[in-house]
Amino acid sequence: MSILARVVQWFADPAHWTGTDGIPTRLVQHLQLSVESVLIGAAIALPVGIALGHYGRFGNLAMNISNVGRAVPSFALLVLAFQIFGLGDAPIIISLTALAIPPMVTNSYVAMQEVDPDVKDAARGMGYRELAQVLLVELPLAVPLLMAGIRTSALQVVATATLAALIAGGGFGRYIIDGLDQQDYTKLVAGAILVALLALATELGLAAAERLLVPRGIRLLRAPSARRVTYKAA
Amino acid sequence: MPGHLFLDYVDPWINWDWLSTHVPVFLAALQEHVTLTLIAVGVGLLISLPMGVVAHRWHALRNPVLTLFGIFYTIPSIALFALLIPYTGLGTLTAEIGLVGYAVLILTRNVVVGLEAVPNDVLDAANGMGYRPLARLVRVELPLALPAIFAGIRIATVTTIGLVTITAVIGLGGLGQLILQGLVENFHTPLVVATLLSIVLALVADLALAGSQRIALPWSRSA
Amino acid sequence: MNWKPRSALLAAVIGLALTAAACGSSPSTSSTTPKGTITVAGFKFSEGSVLAELYGQALQHDGYTVTFKLNLGSREVVAPAIKSSQVDLYIGYAATDLEFYNSSAGEATGDVTATTSKLNSHLQPLNLVALNPSSAVDQNAFAMTKANSTKYNATKLSDLAAIGGQLVLGAGPECPTRPFCQPGLQKTYGINFKSFKALDTDGPLTRAALKNNDIQVGLVFSSDADLSSLGLVTLQDDKHLENADNVVPIVRTPVATSEVKKVLNAVSAGLTTADLVNLNSQVELQHMDPDVVTKAYLQQHNYFS
Numbered sequence: 227m228s229i230l231a232r233v234v235q236w237f238a239d240p241a242h243w244t245g246t247d248g249i250p251t252r253l254v255q256h257l258q259l260s261v262e263s264v265l266i267g268a269a270i271a272l273p274v275g276i277a278l279g280h281y282g283r284f285g286n287l288a289m290n291i292s293n294v295g296r297a298v299p300s301f302a303l304l305v306l307a308f309q310i311f312g313l314g315d316a317p318i319i320i321s322l323t324a325l326a327i328p329p330m331v332t333n334s335y336v337a338m339q340e341v342d343p344d345v346k347d348a349a350r351g352m353g354y355r356e357l358a359q360v361l362l363v364e365l366p367l368a369v370p371l372l373m374a375g376i377r378t379s380a381l382q383v384v385a386t387a388t389l390a391a392l393i394a395g396g397g398f399g400r401y402i403i404d405g406l407d408q409q410d411y412t413k414l415v416a417g418a419i420l421v422a423l424l425a426l427a428t429e430l431g432l433a434a435a436e437r438l439l440v441p442r443g444i445r446l447l448r449a450p451s452a453r454r455v456t457y458k459a460a
Numbered sequence: 461m462p463g464h465l466f467l468d469y470v471d472p473w474i475n476w477d478w479l480s481t482h483v484p485v486f487l488a489a490l491q492e493h494v495t496l497t498l499i500a501v502g503v504g505l506l507i508s509l510p511m512g513v514v515a516h517r518w519h520a521l522r523n524p525v526l527t528l529f530g531i532f533y534t535i536p537s538i539a540l541f542a543l544l545i546p547y548t549g550l551g552t553l554t555a556e557i558g559l560v561g562y563a564v565l566i567l568t569r570n571v572v573v574g575l576e577a578v579p580n581d582v583l584d585a586a587n588g589m590g591y592r593p594l595a596r597l598v599r600v601e602l603p604l605a606l607p608a609i610f611a612g613i614r615i616a617t618v619t620t621i622g623l624v625t626i627t628a629v630i631g632l633g634g635l636g637q638l639i640l641q642g643l644v645e646n647f648h649t650p651l652v653v654a655t656l657l658s659i660v661l662a663l664v665a666d667l668a669l670a671g672s673q674r675i676a677l678p679w680s681r682s683a
Numbered sequence: 684m685n686w687k688p689r690s691a692l693l694a695a696v697i698g699l700a701l702t703a704a705a706c707g708s709s710p711s712t713s714s715t716t717p718k719g720t721i722t723v724a725g726f727k728f729s730e731g732s733v734l735a736e737l738y739g740q741a742l743q744h745d746g747y748t749v750t751f752k753l754n755l756g757s758r759e760v761v762a763p764a765i766k767s768s769q770v771d772l773y774i775g776y777a778a779t780d781l782e783f784y785n786s787s788a789g790e791a792t793g794d795v796t797a798t799t800s801k802l803n804s805h806l807q808p809l810n811l812v813a814l815n816p817s818s819a820v821d822q823n824a825f826a827m828t829k830a831n832s833t834k835y836n837a838t839k840l841s842d843l844a845a846i847g848g849q850l851v852l853g854a855g856p857e858c859p860t861r862p863f864c865q866p867g868l869q870k871t872y873g874i875n876f877k878s879f880k881a882l883d884t885d886g887p888l889t890r891a892a893l894k895n896n897d898i899q900v901g902l903v904f905s906s907d908a909d910l911s912s913l914g915l916v917t918l919q920d921d922k923h924l925e926n927a928d929n930v931v932p933i934v935r936t937p938v939a940t941s942e943v944k945k946v947l948n949a950v951s952a953g954l955t956t957a958d959l960v961n962l963n964s965q966v967e968l969q970h971m972d973p974d975v976v977t978k979a980y981l982q983q984h985n986y987f988s
Contacts, residue, residue, distance in 0.1 A: 246878050296618045297662030299625040301636065302655035305643045309651065313891045381534065388536040392629070392643070394880070394888045399536070404856040404881050406542045406629070409759040418539035425534035458562055458619045460536055460626065471970060478972070550752070550769045631755050640754050645729050646887035647970060 232412040233419070242416075247400070249420065256397030256424060259390060260383045263319050267326030267379060272372070275331040279338025279368075280360055288335035295328025300386045300460050308393040318390040325386055326379040333375025337368035366441045373436040380432060384425045386460040388417075398424065475649040482650075486638070490657060493624050493634025497665075499556055500620045501613065504563025509609075511564065512571025513597065522572060529565045537562065537623050541630045555627040562623060563616045570612025574605030610673040614666055621662040625654075635661075718746045721938060724761045724770040725753040727855075728885045730821065730904060732973040733962050734774035738932055738950055740977055744986045745946045753973075757857045757884060758783050766809055771938040772947075777802060777816050778926035779823075779863055780933065784809075787862045795927040802931075812939050814932045817951035819959045821906040822925040823863045824917040831899050832916050839919040840872050843900065847874040853898030855884030863925055864902060871924040876900070890915075906956060908964030930954065949987035 227235075236242060243249050278288045303324060307317030341364045349363040365372075388399030401417025404410070515525040540558045548554040578601050586600045602609075628636030635654040642651025721742055725735030732753045739749045752770055755761055762783065764770045777798045778791035784805040791798050795816050802813045825840060832838065835846055843850065858864035859879055868874045880897065882888040885904045890913060892898045903910060903917065905925075910917065932947045958980070965976040981987070 293614075293618065293666050294659075294663065296615070296622070297659045297666065299622045299636070299639070299655060299658045301625050301628070302639045302651065302658065305639060305651055306655065308643070308888075308891075309646070309648060313888065313895055313897060385534060385536055388538065389626070391881075394882050394892065400881065402536060402539045402542070406538070407757050407759060407856040407881075408860060409763060411543065411546070414539055414542055418535050418543075421536050421539075422531065422534045426531065429530075429534075458533060458537070458566070458623065460538070475970075478970075482972075546763070549767065550755075550764055628754075631752050637754075644727060644754050644883070644886055645732075645966070645970075646890075 229411060229415060233415045236412045236416045252396060252398050252400060253420075253424070255395075256384070256387055256399070256421075259315065259318055259322060259387045259395065259397055260380070260428075262315075263322035263383050263387075264326050264376070264380050266319070267323045267383075268330055268376060270323075271327040271330035271375075271379075272334050275334030275375075276338055276360065276365070276368075276372075278331075279335040280364060282339065285335065285339070288331055292328045292332035295325065298325070300325055301389055301392070304389055304393050313394055315395070317393065318387070318395045322383050322386060322390075326383050329378040329382070330375045333378065334368070334372050337371030337375070338364060340371060341367045366439075367444060369436065369440045370444065373432065373439065377429060377432045377436075380428050381425055382458070382460075384428050385421065385458070388421050389460050471646075471648045473648050473652050478649050479653060486635075486653065486657065489635045489638055489654065490661070491634075492632075493621070493636075493658070493661065496552065496555055496559060496624050496627070496632070496634055497617065497620045499552075500559035500563050500624075501617050503556070503560045504567050504616060505613065507560070508564045508567035508571055508612075509602075512568045512575065515568065516572050516575040526569055526572065529568060533562070533565045537626050538629055541627055545630060550631045552632070554630065555624070555632045558627070559620050559623055563620055566616040566619060567609070567612045570608045570615075571605065574608030574612075575601055577608060578604045606677050607673070610669065610677065614669045614673075617665045617669060618662045621658060621665065625658060718748070718942075720748040720750060721772055721943070722750045722752060722770045724755045724764060724773040725751065726758070726761065726773070726884070727754045727756050728883070728904075729966050729973065730885075730906060730959070730963055731774075733959075733966060733977060734930060736974045737954070737962070737977040737981070738772070738774055738947055740974070740981055741946050741950045741986055742943065744981065745942070745988075747943075757855060759857055765811060765933065765935060768935060772932060772934045775813070775931055775933045776821060776928035777813070777931045778928045779861070780813070780931070781805065782862045787866075789862070791926040793923065793927050795929045798927045799929075799931060806933065807936075810936045812934055812936050814934060814939070814944055815948045815951050816927075816929040816931040817954045819906075819930045819951075819954045819956045820928055821904050821930065821956075821959060822920075822928040824903050824905045824907075824920070824925075825868075826893065826901050826903045826910060826915040826917045827899060828893055828896070829914050829916055831896070832918075835899075837918060838916075839921040840868065840874070840924070841921050843868075843918070844873045847876050850876055850899040851878050851880055851897070852876040852900045852902075853880040853882045853889050853892045854902035856881040857884070858902060863928075867924045871922050906959045906963055907967065908960050909967040912968065930959070946988075950981075953984055953987045 245251065275288060278284050300321070303321040304318065307321040311317040311320065345363065345367065346359070349359045354363060387395070387397050388402055390397060391399035391403035398417050398420040401413050401420065405412070405414030405417060515521045537558055540561070541554060544554045544557055548557060582600065582604065583596070586596045591600060624634050625636035625639055627633040628640040633640065635658045638650035638654035642648065642654070723735045723739040725731040735751060735753055739751055743749045755764065758775070758780070761770070761773050765773055777795055781791045781798055781802040782788070784802065790801050799813055799816050806812055827835070827837060835842070837843055852858070852865060854864055859866070861867070865876070865879060880892065882892055885902060885907065889901045889903070893901045893915060894913070903915070905917070930951065932951065934943065934947070962976050962980060965971045966973055
């Protein structure tokens, strides 16, 4: 039987949809790790990037932090986290958060920098104070690039979370790592497909979120997101 | 700050004695790492340039190709490497097929985007001057697309350096082997030093490429 | 438009890539031996590296060029590699290897000679051969923390039968399919664990999980040296689930020349369980390198020649 047929059979097997090693359980684990990491990362990265971009300070650092972040090998980061923090979700989330931060800092910095200075002037002229200006005027205009950063981070986190299985983590990576260890290629391929599907779902979900958040006028003017920082860490 | 996991032996983060007797091991790993990366990016470029040109030329292909590539990009590299083993074995070839693949995904996108960024006026002027399509491509469009392509090379290089460490899980990996050794033996030094070397390698490569870009394309801002 | 810097750069990059490829493919060690290259694979646990280095260095001393592929994986990964000639030699364990190659038919016994010869009957069609087994033994063992052993009043594996449902078992991902691991515990002892957690094979993940009480029973090896210092106790295998897991080199038949066999058999003959535990102790407790401790050991024994 071809491997594809076996994979289809694997998905059709109800045993793979229940229990501690079942698809729903692994999905929840994978999502939990990913969502928590991106949220915590965003909570740290977005304010920093937005502030830096708004004031136009430390541009070089903000731009280059993506390069540095991309240079950190994710596999090593996870192993280091295990050796420092031990087992459990904490080392995984800490590593994934560290990987999620750089693209969001860079993209939010660039996003705020790209806001038309005339618009900022006009807002200032209309009497907007600093925080209100940022929140009500600049941020909505910055949303496309900001979301591009969040999408990049989220995709990368979802992909890298597969490596968490190397330090006893859960999620779809378990199918891949266990499949490799057991030479069970059906499980391995199934795991890879599940991760790819989850990544696609993440991309589509965030694209939908972006559509909701981007002001209608900007959406009509949208240029192609050619500036997206592509990322692959796992 | 020494790391004490749970053994009586307190394992410092960098054991300089051990390190000083293992310099050749690190150098060999570094060499393997650099070699794997150069081959991947070099071959990736050779494949993605024509591929990007084709995708740009035939508009109908542009979105399907980029979307398809985007989908393949989401496949975890460890799965891809593992899947290749029964067919291509445990050697450099398996690692390179995967690494070249991901490099092509990154580079093709940047080639396409770079070509798209060429202003229409320039194309018109070139046509007006009598350039035929191939000459126009080579002497006008590609040079103008170089900033984006260079950006892609930088990203692909740094990304590849990171992905090489993952090939350790299938018996290769350059510096990744030392990371794996650190995990299996619960030993900090090879892990810490290999990680630092990997980061330094990536940053040096990125800087070198940025510098080369400034030399080769003096008119462009680095992307 | 200034061509020169760009073409020069392009030529330089291509040249660099080609040079790197050429450098990468040439042997990194100068080989003056006419005896050929042997690739040794090591399992993904520290004793795997110790044994691979031990036998590999003996071959090196005898003039062979040896390539090491350490931490390659479990037997599920190493066996296909040797079957497809990607590696030439790995150091196995007689009973576990027999049950692996006979698809868990249950042929292994405590008699190492019988076990090894049955193993060879299964290896022969695969163009592999098991050499002389060593007297050094390393079997699966199951450990609990001292605290849990007291808490559950468990000193032998049969004590776990009644309380299996309260306990989580941790081991490498291959354990649920290995006759001397989870299925064996169920069949021989009637232990049905609450759940299984895939960690690593006798590595730091398993030890950390035991310490955190994420698992109550963990797979370790009988030749481990660090267990008591970690506060772990092994449960007695009172119903003899584990069998003759003597260290035995498994080689591809074309590589098993009389010279190679002589070298490897000499090492096997000299290696004892105490030696193995001692080597493991230096690696696990004193954090010495596998290749360093095996070299010292071989020199001490004059390479068994």
